[in-house]
Amino acid sequence: MENTERRTPGPRRSLGAALCFAAAVLATALVGATAAADSGAVYAGLDLPVWAPPAWLFGPVWTVLYVLIAVAGWLVWRAAGIQGAVVFLGVYVLQLLLNAAWTPLFFGAGLYGLALVDILLLVVAVAGTLFLARPHSRTAALLLVPYLLWVAFAAALNAAIWVAN
Secondary structure, eight states, X not given: OOOOOOOOOOHHHHHHHHHHHHHHHHHHHHHHHHHTTTHHHXXXXXXXXXXXXXXXXXXXXXXXXXXXXHHHHHXXXXXXXXXXXXXXHHXXXXXXXXXXXXXXXXXXXXXXXXHHHHHHHHHHHHHHHHHHHTTTOHHHHHHHXXXXXXXXXXXXXXXXXXXXX
């Protein structure tokens, strides 16, 4: 009889995977940080809705969200492994790519309409990531809820900015 029970990875392998998830999320954050070098000035020059948050809030919020994103990915990997979470990992990578693309589109190129398309796709990808995480790790899915809520809020903000500018 074949043993189909999944064993928890050892500490070294688990640490290696955690570092891989952290590196992937850090790469995403660095793309955004590089493209956002002048974002404060760009943001200040936009016609913003009254409900737009202050520019200083974005950095701390994204720092926390990036940590949650990395931990959520790692938790799913620990629970299911690569083979058990292939679809999750594919959508996870997709949402990181969409996330990385938004800041260069919005702040770097000033393409607010294209950035809106990107962030709407990101909302769908994050919702899919959350949905696909749930069977493997309820904690991972819960860690992705603030990310989904923030990206949905950011999409509404992007839409308002596109209309006003």
